[in-house]
Amino acid sequence: MVDNKQQWKAWLYLSPAIVLLLVFTLWPIINTVRMAFLENYKSLEAAGGATFSFGIGNFVKVIQYKRFLTCLKNTVLLCVLTVPLSTILALLIAVALNSIKPLQRVLQTIFFLPYVTNSIAIGMVFAAMFNIVGAFYGTEQEIIVTAGIINNVIQFFGGEPINWINYGSTYAANITVMTIYIVWNALPFKILVLLGGLQSINKQYYDAAKVDGTSRKRIFTRITVPLLSPMIAYVVITGFIGGFKEYTSIVGIFGEKMGPADDAYRLNTMVGFIYDALSQNNQGRASAAALILFGIILVVTMINGYVSKKRVHF
Amino acid sequence: MKVVLQNLTKVFPSRNKKSNEEVVAVSNFNFEIPDGKLIGLLGPSGCGKSTTLYMISGLQKPTSGKIFFGDDDVTELSTENRGIGLVFQNYALYPHMTVKQNILFPLQNLKGADRPSKEEMLERAYHAAKLVQIDELMDRKPSELSGGQQQRVAIARALVKMPRVLLLDEPLSNLDARLRLQTREEIRRIQKETGITTVFVTHDQEEAMSISDIIVVMKLGVVQQIGAPQEVYDSPQNLFVAKFLGTPPINVFNGSVKDGKVYIGEDAVLEVTNVPDQEVMIGIRPEGFNLDAEGPLKCKLSNVEVMGRDVSIVSTHEASANPDIRSIINADNKVDTSSETVRYSIKPHKLFLFNKETEERIYFEVK
Numbered sequence: 001m002v003d004n005k006q007q008w009k010a011w012l013y014l015s016p017a018i019v020l021l022l023v024f025t026l027w028p029i030i031n032t033v034r035m036a037f038l039e040n041y042k043s044l045e046a047a048g049g050a051t052f053s054f055g056i057g058n059f060v061k062v063i064q065y066k067r068f069l070t071c072l073k074n075t076v077l078l079c080v081l082t083v084p085l086s087t088i089l090a091l092l093i094a095v096a097l098n099s100i101k102p103l104q105r106v107l108q109t110i111f112f113l114p115y116v117t118n119s120i121a122i123g124m125v126f127a128a129m130f131n132i133v134g135a136f137y138g139t140e141q142e143i144i145v146t147a148g149i150i151n152n153v154i155q156f157f158g159g160e161p162i163n164w165i166n167y168g169s170t171y172a173a174n175i176t177v178m179t180i181y182i183v184w185n186a187l188p189f190k191i192l193v194l195l196g197g198l199q200s201i202n203k204q205y206y207d208a209a210k211v212d213g214t215s216r217k218r219i220f221t222r223i224t225v226p227l228l229s230p231m232i233a234y235v236v237i238t239g240f241i242g243g244f245k246e247y248t249s250i251v252g253i254f255g256e257k258m259g260p261a262d263d264a265y266r267l268n269t270m271v272g273f274i275y276d277a278l279s280q281n282n283q284g285r286a287s288a289a290a291l292i293l294f295g296i297i298l299v300v301t302m303i304n305g306y307v308s309k310k311r312v313h314f
Numbered sequence: 315m316k317v318v319l320q321n322l323t324k325v326f327p328s329r330n331k332k333s334n335e336e337v338v339a340v341s342n343f344n345f346e347i348p349d350g351k352l353i354g355l356l357g358p359s360g361c362g363k364s365t366t367l368y369m370i371s372g373l374q375k376p377t378s379g380k381i382f383f384g385d386d387d388v389t390e391l392s393t394e395n396r397g398i399g400l401v402f403q404n405y406a407l408y409p410h411m412t413v414k415q416n417i418l419f420p421l422q423n424l425k426g427a428d429r430p431s432k433e434e435m436l437e438r439a440y441h442a443a444k445l446v447q448i449d450e451l452m453d454r455k456p457s458e459l460s461g462g463q464q465q466r467v468a469i470a471r472a473l474v475k476m477p478r479v480l481l482l483d484e485p486l487s488n489l490d491a492r493l494r495l496q497t498r499e500e501i502r503r504i505q506k507e508t509g510i511t512t513v514f515v516t517h518d519q520e521e522a523m524s525i526s527d528i529i530v531v532m533k534l535g536v537v538q539q540i541g542a543p544q545e546v547y548d549s550p551q552n553l554f555v556a557k558f559l560g561t562p563p564i565n566v567f568n569g570s571v572k573d574g575k576v577y578i579g580e581d582a583v584l585e586v587t588n589v590p591d592q593e594v595m596i597g598i599r600p601e602g603f604n605l606d607a608e609g610p611l612k613c614k615l616s617n618v619e620v621m622g623r624d625v626s627i628v629s630t631h632e633a634s635a636n637p638d639i640r641s642i643i644n645a646d647n648k649v650d651t652s653s654e655t656v657r658y659s660i661k662p663h664k665l666f667l668f669n670k671e672t673e674e675r676i677y678f679e680v681k
Contacts, residue, residue, distance in 0.1 A: 204406035207373055212420035212475070213394030222419075226410040 032287045041284030058288035062273075067265065068289070071273040078178060078269070079243035086183040087235055090190035095224060097191070098198040108195070115188035123252015126181045130164035130253075165253060167261045174260065174267055182249055186242070190235045197231035198224070233308035237301055244297050247271035270296075315384050315478040315511050317347040317370065322379035324365050324535075339365040341535040343379070347528075352505045353513045354522030354543075357532035358558070363515045364483055366532075370513060371400050371481050383478055394423075396479075399472030399510075403484040405464045407456040413467050414452040417442055420475045442474040445504060462493040469504065480505070482514035486521055498525050519559050523547065531555050548663070553673035556597045556666055562626070562642070564666075566635040569596040574681065576667065579633035583610045583660045586667075586678040594676060595635070595668040600626075602664025603641035605649065609659035613639055618651050625649060629656050 035041045036059070038052035046052070062068050097107055114122065131148040151161035163169040164177050205227065209219050225232070246269050250258050259266035268276075270293045277286035322343040328335045340362040347353050355363040368374040370381060372393035380389045388396050407416050417439040421430060430438065443449040446466035456464055465485065472480060485501060486494045502525040505512045516522050522529045523543040531538040531546065531554075539551045550556035556564050569578045570593050576584040578596060603611075605627075613629035616638070620626075627641045627649060641658065643649075649656070667676040 202404070202406065204402045204404060205408060208400070208402060208406040208408075210373065210393050211371065211398065211400045213423045214419075215423070218423065223408060226408075229410075 032290055034287075035283050036287035036291050038284055040282075041287070042281055043283045044281055052284075058284045059292065062285055062288045062292060065273075067268065068273055070266070071268045071270050074267055075244055075246060075269045077175065078182060078246050079240055081175070081179045082182040082186060083236060083239040083243055085179070086186040086190055087232065087239060089183065090187050090194055090235065091225075091228075091232065093187065094191050094194035094198055095220065097195055111191050112188045114185055115192075119185060119248050120252045122185060123181065123249060126177070127165060127253045130177050131166065165260060169260045171266065174254075177253060178250060178267065181253060182243075182246065185249060186239060190239070193235055194228060194231055197228050201227050229308075229312040233304070233312050237304045237308075240300050240304060241297055244293060244300070245271050247275070316349045317479055317511060317513070318380075318382040319343050319345045319347075319366075319370070320380040320382070322366065322369060322381065323377050324362070324369060324374065325377045338535045340369070340376075343537055345530065345537070345540060347511060347513065350509045350511055351527040352502065352525060353511075354526035354529040355513060355515045355532065356519060356522040356529050356558070357517065357538075359517055360534070361532040362535040363517075363530075363532050365535075367481050367483055367513060367515050370479065371398050372396050373400075397475070397477050399475060399477035399480045401465075401468045401472050401480075401482045401485055403487060405456075405468040405488075407464055407467055407471070409456055412453050412455055413443070413448065413459070414439060416456070416467055417452075417470050417474050420471060424475075438474055439470075442470040445473065445507065446470045446500070460493075461489050462497055465489065465497060466500070469501075473504075473508065473510075477510060480508075480510045480512040482512065484516060485514055486516065486518070494521070501525060520561060523559065531558060533558075549675075550597075550666060551675050553595055553597065553668040553675075556668070560599060562600050562640045564597045564599055565639045565641075567596040567598070567631065567633045568635055569594055569633060571667070576665070578611060579631065581611050584662055584665060585681040587681050589667065589676055589678045593670045595670055595673065597666040597668065598660060599664040600640050600642040602661045603627075603643060603658040604661065605643055605647045606657055606659040609657040611658040611660060613656050613658065615651075615653060615656040618649050620645070627656060 035043075037054055037056065039055040039057040041052050041058070042050075093111065097104060097111070100107075129149045130151075148164070150164065155161055162173060164173050201224070205223055206219065209223055214222070250267050250269060250272070254260070254267060257264040258268045258272055265272075270289065274286045274289045274293070277283075277289060322340060323338070324340040326337040326339055328337070343366060355366055357363050365374060369376050372388070372391060376389065380387060382388065383396065408419065411419065418435055421435045421438060424430070440449055440452075443452060446469050448463060448466045448470060451459060451463060451467075456467065459467065465488075469482075469485075482501070486497055489497055498521055501512075501514070514526075526543055528540065529543050529546055530540045533554050539546050539555045546555065547559050550559065553566070557566065567578045569576060570591070571577070571586065571589045572591050574585055574587060574589070575582040576586055576594075576596065611631070613631045615627070615629050617628040618625060619628065623645055624642050625645050625647065627643065629639045629641070630637070631639055662680040667678060668674065669676055
């Protein structure tokens with residue numbers, strides 16, 4: 001048994017962390033739930049002394065918004081496209097990195113660089129790469145002159161330039177750019193985790209496989225992937241959680257309008273929806289949307305957990 | 315399948331970039347392993363025994379020298395084409411596969427005409443499992459098995475391809491003492507039943523002596539002696555081999571040969587012919603002492619340990635190279651524990667003379 005004096009000391013040492021957690025994590029969570037269930041809650045009016053009745057009106061309104069469905073669709077689409085793609089790419093790159101000896105460190109650093117770079121800055125670079133610059137930029141009379149490096153490459157190989165992100169671009173083109181950008185941005189962390197996992201696999205398994213004359217493909221599918229499965233599961237789950245919070249990447253490429261000039265907010269996401277509600281001072285609606293997002297992430301993570309229980313070994 | 319090692323040498327480049335010291339792990343190993351025998355590679359850690367095993371397996375390439383399986387030169391052959399079975403020190407069972415899948419794995423890798431049908435694969439897997447008596451555990455995962463059972467699975471996996479040569483790296487080092495005794499008998503039995511030429515590596519001399527047909531004692535990459543266990547024990551070629559084999563270890567004394575007499579300190583313990591006068595190292599096996607009230611070797615008695623069948627007498631002598639002298643004598647002999655001294659006569663065939671500098675054996679004849 002720890003005596004009382006010791007217990008006091010323990011609480012004292014824990015108190016800075018506990019106070020911070022209470023104020024900045026626990027209270028906001030409780031407050032979010034509270035605001036979500038108060039009809040039409042606005043904090044400015046609340047400060048003025050207004051009272052709000054309890055109800056689920058905020059949730060009903062959120063779901064009835066047509067923009068909410070757009071946001072949900074964009075978010076889910078980007079998740080479904082980017083998480084598997086980035087995981088598979090990261091796995092292949094990690095295995096390749098792990099199997100080479102010279103320059104491994106240098107390449108590791110290069111692959112990790114995007115992780116330490118600001119995502120808005122990267123977004124602007126990507127926007128420039130996919131850009132089309134011309135006269136009357138952003139109007140219907142725009143004369144298309146390609147200046148983005150991607151279109152230059154396409155033209156070099158004899159293809160037609162594609163309007164990726166500018167005025168009049170298609171939704172498919174927009175999503176393609178976003179997918180490439182998000183996958184590229186997500187790779188470093190995944191490569192790092194998977195490479196770490198690979199390096200902790202006992203080399204004897206590979207020696208044993210060699211003695212048994214296992215082909216490289218079979219080593220990959222029957223040994224590497226199963227032994228790496230806990231790491232893969234981790235990467236997929238965090239990938240989905242991160243994917244559902246996608247927002248800054250879209251702002252990075254399309255700006256605050258979150259879409260091409262002729263169709264603003266076309267690429268808005270769940271988090272974007274919450275920000276919009278906040279900027280309109282509608283805390284009740286923002287809270288309700290946040291809780292819905294939380295619910296979706298919870299369900300997806302539970303499904304992930306269920307699947308990995310069946311698939312992940314050990 | 316006999317295995318021939320010809321001038322086998324392995325040099326590892328220096329790890330430290332500043333010093334250019336290369337590490338010679340195995341130096342000029344020559345040996346013809348007869349067909350169907352169980353060979354123990356024995357030596358302290360760093361003696362090159364595992365490197366030798368891995369060169370036979372093909373996982374490591376020799377720096378120079380050749381390896382033959384039968385008449386085939388396999389030196390340049392890659393591991394999977396050598397037809398070997400290898401049991402790793404930590405077994406290296408695939409943790410995500412069941413015992414059955416682990417044993418089937420090598421068979422499923424076979425291609426073309428070598429690839430057996432599904433039924434035959436299963437049959438062979440069960441046959442191998444029966445041989446090592448784990449056929450009841452086929453659906454378990456390795457983590458659900460004891461160390462000894464994992465060991466058997468590893469052996470079954472190595473055997474299922476019917477290898478030409480079976481290699482075992484420290485097969486018993488991860489088992490507790492009781493399992494070790496049991497498993498080494500098991501390895502002996504499996505080897506006898508299959509008749510596969512088997513090489514195993516160990517640092518435990520008792521293990522090597524008890525089950526090997528032939529032991530190879532190594533030190534710092536150089537083979538010290540090759541022979542049947544009893545032969546090597548009874549006639550070590552140098553002081554290292556004499557010290558390495560036997561528990562309790564051999565007693566070593568600083569001594570000399572003068573006028574045909576072997577002296578330990580002042581005590582002339584043996585008369586020999588054809589050994590010139592010189593300073594020598596003398597090794598006497600613990601069982602080489604006879605309690606003898608008139609014996610020439612006078613030691614200070616420090617302790618008597620009764621072990622039932624035998625009595626172990628611990629004593630000291632100023633010429634001893636070790637702090638203690640340990641002798642083992644039949645318990646029928648009564649030891650006077652109150653006495654301060656104990657006197658021995660020496661069994662001549664349990665006493666070995668070694669050159670003081672080279673530590674090579676000096677052979678003698680008893681007068």
